[in-house]
Amino acid sequence: MDTSRPGRPGAPVTIGRVAEAAGVSRATVSRVMNGLASVDPELAGRVREAAARLGYEPSTVARSLALGRTGMVAIVVPDLENPMFQRVLHGLTDAAGERGHRLLVAGSNEDVREEVVLAAEARRRCDGLVLCAPRMGTGQLAGMAAKLAPFVLVNREVPGIGAPSLLVDHAAGIRDIVAHLLALGHQRLAYLAGPPTSASNRDRLDALRGYPAGRFELVELECGATFADGHAVADQVLRERATAIVAYNDLVAFGALGRLHELGVEVPGQVSVVGFDDIPFARYTTPPLTTASVPQVELGHQAWHRLWALLERRTPEPDVRFTPRLEVRGSTGPAPGALRYM
Amino acid sequence: MDTSRPGRPGAPVTIGRVAEAAGVSRATVSRVMNGLASVDPELAGRVREAAARLGYEPSTVARSLALGRTGMVAIVVPDLENPMFQRVLHGLTDAAGERGHRLLVAGSNEDVREEVVLAAEARRRCDGLVLCAPRMGTGQLAGMAAKLAPFVLVNREVPGIGAPSLLVDHAAGIRDIVAHLLALGHQRLAYLAGPPTSASNRDRLDALRGYPAGRFELVELECGATFADGHAVADQVLRERATAIVAYNDLVAFGALGRLHELGVEVPGQVSVVGFDDIPFARYTTPPLTTASVPQVELGHQAWHRLWALLERRTPEPDVRFTPRLEVRGSTGPAPGALRYM
DNA sequence: GGTGGCTGAGAAACCGCTTTCTACTCTCGG
């Protein structure tokens, strides 16, 4: 069989075959395909015609190797099923897509060891990395920084490793939430704690503990980051006689809400519930969830801008710390029997 | 500066540098790194030591080019923010991850033109593709089949293009839903239709229309696939005096639920609501959503198995059509004023 | 002791594209 015949079934269409078909060198085909330099219009026409006829599509892998960049960025998140991260992901894909970049995603399932491996591997396949709320320790992260660069952090801050950070002021969010609950007369708050590895969980906890003593009683309950965690811990809240729940995130709040409903406990009549993040579901449930709203899609956008700057060796815009906006909805109300109000 | 010195800051560590440092050929380093053939243990030791000392990590891009495979698969979905797709994605990443494959994700935002472009581009960057509920026409899909292969379809079927399909028996799901509602005495059902481009929407609509005449009145309302769509259309349902809502999916059902609640309409007292998919939120809302449960994570797993088989040039397992399981929860109840029951 | 088979490692080709370098042609000015 004549292996030089164009369009032979099994043979992949490479730049060489196009060059051959157009009667030019591979270099010229490359130039035409990239719209580079000035090529004789007639030659360019022949090349384009041949490329179209053969259905030529340059190999992205070969280009990546030659160019030293892949046109892909990776994002690593702790929990693929958390809409919070999905929205960040969405913001990121859209922004990156506009610049012709595609996204590799990896979920660590809250496992630090897996996270470390995934981050390193994902980075090697891409030009850059977005680490979303990484669970690994600061030391470990700092140690990997050189290997991972360029990368940007979302919901995490590690000074001195030269990675841009996009932050949420969890403390401010917590302060707003607590102020809201105190105004409603709540005196005994249960905090449903997130994963101990979560930096934002620590921020929130610190903010709660840092409140002037005597303003309210704080009950700290180990919980987690998912529906099921919130669902499982609700009974304990009741046993502790807290009148308000401050959940690590919206998912946990939903879980608790569901359990309370099962038990016939009225929300907010008997217990108020507050979430964190403001995932899209929060406004559509019954009752709608009071929560600290975090600009999730915006985080994704901003993450891309920082990463894009790094990829182009520009100086990224300075770090931002977003202040969550308290969305007061139906899941919070006056504490039972309380007379205080704002 | 001596460019041959190992570990020189700027210089990337390539296989050549390792070979040089270990005093062997690049071929030998390659063999050692891949655990291939038998290499003199002493040489292998030297290579491993050098690789470790230099922090060598083979370039995935170069490997991809040489091997002709990337170790990545892509998934294209219409809506990145729909938990249904996120769960499929989750199932897929986990299953693929076990075989050392990473995931490229792309969301078409329900735009057919974008979907076509994304699918083609994503495929070129990866070894295979999963098209999740593709919106493009059958002809177009068939036309691209050769370019996209190997790929597998989820929630879509196009006979004769040689792509494995994983299906959900939407008609059966609808039949169960309708039977359930009829038993509760509902006689006027509103169907909140999904995107016209959605094949599963057509399946559901056909199943509804195909019901024996006279069993119930069907009100078809154009809607969409998101919260906001369901939220916006709820008023129309009331105007039409339907006593039950059959929503295109859970998201739409939630939106409608939220709006009904805002309006003070009792669910299921005045209106019953049924979703489709059974996303995790469905069981935790108030009232919990009655819905046709689709094994989302399983779809992801199965998609990987089919794709993996194709990648290995094995024959994939035959297509599967999953039958949804009706999850009766709190959002459905007797039609107002109805005496009928099962 | 010569030869055949076998093992193990290096040389070199190759994957498909980009880009520098080089050679050639053509134009224009002195």
Place this chain on the structure above:
DNA sequence: CCGAGAGTAGAAAGCGGTTTCTCAGCCACC
């Protein structure tokens, strides 16, 4: 009329791996 300079396209050297091919060395066997 000749040489400099601009413009164009091809040759070839990468990019960083893998793999075939080749060959040297060793052992065993006749």
